[in-house]
Structures are given as structure tokens and as C-alpha cells.
Amino acid sequence: MPKNLYVRAGIYWARFKVRGVEYRESLRTRSERVAVKRLALLREQIEDESVFGAAGPVSWADAVLSWSQRISTAVGSQTYTRYLCSLRQVRGHFDPLSVQQISADVLKDLIKARRRAGVKNATIRRDLTAISSVLDNAADEGWISDNPAVGLNRRRIVPERIERIVLPQEASIAMVFPRLVPRVRDLCEFTRETGLRLDEVTGLRHASIDRNERTITVEKGKGDKLRVVPLTKIAEAIIDRQPRYIGKPWVFWKDKGQRLTEVSSRLGDLTRRVAQKAAREEVEFHRFSHHDFRHLFAVEYLRSGRGSIYDLQGELGHSTITVTERYLAFLTPDQAKSAKSVMAQRGAHSPRSEAASS
Missing domain, CATH: 1.10.443.10 (Intergrase catalytic core)
Incomplete structure (x- = not known):
């Protein structure tokens, strides 16, 4: 059996030490090949956390909760309510992800999905502002190195259209x-x-x-x-x-x-x-x-x-x-x-x- 693996009730487990601390964790697989890959990823993650101080995966929901506790008193009540409305709209896209998995490509996929749903550009821009605020907080917490929303050219990707004024008759x-x-x-x-x-x-x-x-x-x-x-x-x-x-x-x-x-x-x-x-x-x-x-x-x-x-x-x-x-x-x-x-x-x-x- 490969080093640092053992089997319990047919399931592969990892066992290794990093900087003198022993880690044991189920790899949730019965396949040795899959277990070897998951062991390597798990060990790399823990070494990053222990040696380099990098944060482990933080769920989008936890990132929003942390953001909410910080931002609720920093912005006006209407702005906060508008942010929450936007964040509710994107839960289906982001809840399965960790904040570290949210990249510029993920944000672009969100924009495409919102457009297919018939959402106006002005609304999508407001959604991106709320998302960016959460990601700013995640960067401040050290969970991500930078905010991927900042690099998006919103004027080009989501152009702001001034709607034609039509007076009611x-x-x-x-x-x-x-x-x-x-x-x-x-x-x-x-x-x-x-x-x-x-x-x-x-x-x-x-x-x-x-x-x-x-x-x-x-x-x-x-x-x-x-x-x-x-x-x-x-x-x-x-x-x-x-x-x-x-x-x-x-x-x-x-x-x-x-x-x-x-x-x-x-x-x-x-x-x-x-x-x-x-x-x-x-x-x-x-x-x-x-x-x-x-x-x-x-x-x-x-x-x-x-x-x-x-x-x-x-x-x-x-x-x-x-x-x-x-x-x-x-x-x-x-x-x-x-x-x-x-x-x-x-x-x-x-x-x-x-x-x-x-």
C-alpha cells in the first residue's frame, strides 16, 4: 500500500505529519488511484496553510457572513439592502464554491447566465458591485490574494445603457x-x-x-x-x-x-x-x-x-x-x-x- 495511506472499513484514509503535527483524514474513496491523488492535494493544502500561512477553502456562504458582519455598519441601510438583494440572486451560482474558486472566468460565466435569464445590464453591474465587496473582504481576511472582480472591464463586458425615457400617456x-x-x-x-x-x-x-x-x-x-x-x-x-x-x-x-x-x-x-x-x-x-x-x-x-x-x-x-x-x-x-x-x-x-x- 502506498505510503501515508491506510484503509478503514474499505475507505482510504490519509495519515501524515507536517511540521511535527499528525493529520488523519478520510479521503472518501475506495479507489487506491483516487486516494493517491487526493492525498497529494490534501498534503499540499495543509503544507501551504502550515508553512506559508495560506488559508484553506472558505465557502462562499461563510465569506458572505463575514462580509455582512463587517459591512452592515460601514454603508447606508439602503446600500446594504441592495447588496443583500444582489447576493441572494447569485447564491445558486456561488453557494457550491469556495471563495478561492471564484475567478474572473467564473464571474464571466455568471454574467452570461444572468443575461440569458433576461436580466438588465444595470442589474448585473449592481450584482458585480456586491460580489466585489464580498471579495474585497475575503482579500482583507487573507483568504484570497486579490479580488478577481477588480480586473474585469465592466464597461466593456457589461456596458451601461441609458434607457430611453418614455412618458406615460x-x-x-x-x-x-x-x-x-x-x-x-x-x-x-x-x-x-x-x-x-x-x-x-x-x-x-x-x-x-x-x-x-x-x-x-x-x-x-x-x-x-x-x-x-x-x-x-x-x-x-x-x-x-x-x-x-x-x-x-x-x-x-x-x-x-x-x-x-x-x-x-x-x-x-x-x-x-x-x-x-x-x-x-x-x-x-x-x-x-x-x-x-x-x-x-x-x-x-x-x-x-x-x-x-x-x-x-x-x-x-x-x-x-x-x-x-x-x-x-x-x-x-x-x-x-x-x-x-x-x-x-x-x-x-x-x-x-x-x-x-x-
């Missing part, structure tokens, strides 16, 4: 809104009036509304940034329509005062059914999402002369003016010229606000 909105539950319909109207993101609306607390100063404080916007936006008469009327749930902070709530969720999926399911019915009846209908009301707010804001493009940037919470400038394409040349002027009518009411106050 009034006729299509009128076909959907009567079929929405009142609270979700009000939430969409509130977004159209304020331009807040979905998370910002569902996370809106009564304490964040200052009726004297006529402002809404967005405490945790994108990137956990705080900003203050005007409270219009229409927005205030929508808030007043929401019954208060005693002891709960949310303006828009469900059940026993919990924060309202699943708005996008509810709206998406309904618009899909309406689109199918419209197609059967040969009626024109254009689907829309909740986020499209944020686009509609931006265009109506500029068309009405309510403020300049720079004012709009602040209200929307955009980090760069380039993102906000996309809405100029929906304006006439004169409207665009006015919007780009710092002399735009700051504080002017939109037609929708004027209608509410009349």
Missing part, C-alpha cells in the same frame, strides 16, 4: 388608475407631484413633513443623501387623504401599519393585463411603470417654468447635471433655453398645483 393612465387600489393610485400621483423615488415615497414619515415651511425632508435618498423638496398643495392633499395609523410613522402603509411594499409588481401586473385587454379590443395603450411618473414630474416641472434645470437637479437628487439634462429633449427650444437659465421662475407653481389651489 394620459389616456393610458386613465385606463389603469380606476383599477388600482386607492393607496397605490395616490402613491403614483404623489410621485408625479413631487418627483420622489419609490423607496423615498414608501419610506416617507409624517414627521418629515413640515406644513409651516411647506417642505418634505427626504431623509434617506439615493446614496443615503438628505434633501428637502417643496410640499405643493396637491402633495399635501394626497397626504391628507391617507388615514393615520396610530403608533406607525408611514404616510403610505398597508395591513397593520407596515410600510407599503410591492408597488412596482402590482402596477406591472395590472398594466400587463390592461395591455392584453387593449390588444384584444384593438385599443391603443402604452405600458408604464411607477418610475415613469418621476420622469413625468421632471418634464412637467421644466415645461411649466417652475424652476431651472439646476433647481430640478436638486429636487430629483441627481448627483450630476448630465442625468437631469436628458429631460431637455422633451422641451421646445424656448422652454429649453428658459430651463437652462438661472433666471427661471423659481418657486412658481405648476399648472397642477394651481389647479389644486383654485
